[in-house]
Amino acid sequence: MDFSHAPADDGFRHEVRAWLAANRPARAERIPHDEASLAEEFGFLRDWQRRLHAAGYVGLLWPREYGGRGARPTAQAILNEELARARAPQLxxxxxxxxxxxxxxxxGTEAQKRRYLPKILSADEIWCQLFSEPGAGSDLAALRTRAQAEGDGxxxxxxxVWTSYAELSGWAIxxxxTDPSLPKHRGITYFLLDMRSRGITIRPLRQATGSTEFSEVFLDGVRVPGEQVVGAVNRxxxxxxxxxxxxxxxxxxxxEQVLQRIALEDAVALARSIGRARDPAVRQEIARRWIDVEIMRLMNCRTLTRLERGEEPGPESSLVKLFWAELTQRLHELGLALEGPRGQLAEGRWQQTWLWSRVASIAGGTSEVQANIIAQRLLGLPR
Ligand SMILES: Cc1cc2nc3c(=O)[nH]c(=O)nc-3n(C[C@H](O)[C@H](O)[C@H](O)COP(=O)(O)OP(=O)(O)OC[C@H]3O[C@@H](n4cnc5c(N)ncnc54)[C@H](O)[C@@H]3O)c2cc1C
Structure with missing residues (x-):
């Protein structure tokens, strides 16, 4: 692991910190609780991404010819840390x-890169992901949505199902x-879909937070031109x-590691304000979580070292995902537990973030699936 920082990295950190001090929005990001607050949050976050983009802080690692900065992974890590430290909204x-x-x-083809990449960075075109289906989540290759060749498309x-931001997105992956006769991992094709195409019906799903951030999406004879296939058909x-x-x-x-530290600091402030900071059980719990946040930081340093060497994150990323998910949920449980019986009645910061933290062990691959990957690919255990 390499902990050293180049002087140019410190310069970049100061530049970002100064920019954030002058430009960070006055209000924090909010967890939406209904359709109106979801639409409001969408507009607020779009404005924020546009300002970051205008300042050159979106797509740091992307090639310059498509609107990026061709920067090193360390620069992206510094930007992430500073954004989180300033409690700035996410992209x-x-x-x-x-x-x-x-x-x-x-x-992608050269034409696809030039057409789509710059508008992703500028937030002119917002994207959603049409992968999961009612019978295909962890076992994604079981997907059954059909695409039949017809004419030039x-x-x-x-x-x-579970399509985040479906209603608010202009495009989807x-x-x-495309070929049901092939084994399930073959015969699948990757498309770029214009969400304004005819034949798309979006039915929002209400979450425990009250928000309708994700939806069911029904596709009924939707035409997709051939130039919107990514890579080869069936591959x-x-x-x-x-x-x-x-x-x-x-x-x-x-x-995420900085956000976890902030959640822990907020829990410590709460323990102090309600006179529970001297409770030995509370102190033990806070100390354990402080150690976990530090472990998370060291895991991030290991990933960054690999990325800087031009290596892929590899199956170790499952270790980070699993540890992050459990720690995120424990930190928000700590906040709620500190509030005691009042926590069950109030509707404040901890209630909303506790509900939201349940997502951590499902989205982006469930904790059970991460444990399988760790067992098989890192520990060499049998399936
Ligand atoms: C907030 C949120 C946003 C999302 N956004 C999107 C999106 O934008 N686009 C999209 O395509 N999808 C999205 N998803 C879907 C997400 O990818 C799936 O929920 C996830 O992959 C799990 O699939 P599933 O829900 O079908 O659960 P299932 O795969 O049915 O799993 C159910 C349970 O069985 C367990 N299980 C499954 N297989 C195994 C196994 N082999 N070994 C041990 N246990 C197993 C799981 O861990 C889980 O506990 C989102 C999900 C959430 C929660």
């Missing part, structure tokens, strides 16, 4: 930036089966693997 176009962009950079019919599974490898993205690691 709106996360699917576009973390999933669509890296996939097109690796597998395809006609897609099927159902997707879509997996559909979409390999391309989907690139998307999933980037899903938690370069924006994830260092930002």
């Amino acid at each position: 709106l176009n996360r699917v576009g930036i973390n999933n669509t962009g890296p996939t097109l950079i690796a597998h 395809f006609v897609v019919t099927g159902q997707k 879509l997996l559909a089966r 979409g599974w390999e391309i989907a693997m690139t998307t999933l490898a980037h899903e938690r993205g370069t924006g994830f690691a260092f930002k």
Whole structure:
């Protein structure tokens, strides 16, 4: 692991910190609790991404010719840390930036890269991900949505589910089966879908937080032109693997570790304000979580060292995802537990973030699936 910092990195950190001090929005990001607050949050986050983009802080690692800065992973890690430390809102176009962009950079045609990448960074086109289906989540290759070749394109019919921001997105990455006669990991094709196409019906799903951030999406004879296929027909599974490898993205690691530290600091402040900071059980719990946050930081340093050497994150990323998910949930449980019986009645910071923290062990691959990967690929245990 390499902990050293180049002077240029410190310079970049100061530049970002100064910019954030002058430009950070006055209000914090909010967890939406209904349709109106979801739409308001969408507009607020789009404005914020546009300001960051204008300052050159979106797509740091992307090639310059598509609007990026061609920077090193350390610069992205520094930016993430500073954004989190300033409690700045997150980027709106996360699917576009973390999933669509890296996939097109690796597998897209030159025309696709020029057409789609710059508008992802500028938040002019917001993306969603049409992968999961009612019978295909952890076992994604079981997907049944069909795409039949017709003329110079395809006609897609099927159902997707849990599509975040479906209603508010202009474009989607879509997996559909083009040859059902092939084994399940083959015969899948990767498409770019215009969400304004005819034949798309979106039915929002209400979450425990009250928000309708994700939806069911029904595709009924939707036409997709041939130039919107990514890579070769029937070879979409390999391309989907690139998307999933980037899903938690370069924006994830260092930002999340700082956010966890902030949650812990907030819990400590709460313990003090209600006179529970001297309770031995509370002190033990806080000390354990402080050690966990530090372990998370060291895991991030190991990932960054690999990325700086030009290596892929590898199966160790499952270790980080599993540890992050459990720690996130424990930190929010700590806040709620400190509030005691009042925590069950109040509707404040901890109630909302506790509900939201349940997502951590499901989205981006469940904790059980991460444990399987760790067992088989890191520990060499049998299936
Ligand atoms: C907030 C949120 C946003 C999401 N956004 C999107 C999105 O934008 N686009 C999209 O395509 N999807 C999205 N998803 C879907 C997400 O990818 C799936 O929920 C996830 O992959 C799990 O699939 P599933 O829900 O079908 O559960 P299942 O796969 O049915 O799993 C059910 C349970 O069985 C366990 N299980 C399954 N297989 C195994 C196994 N082999 N060994 C041990 N245990 C197993 C799981 O761990 C889980 O506990 C989102 C999910 C959430 C929660």
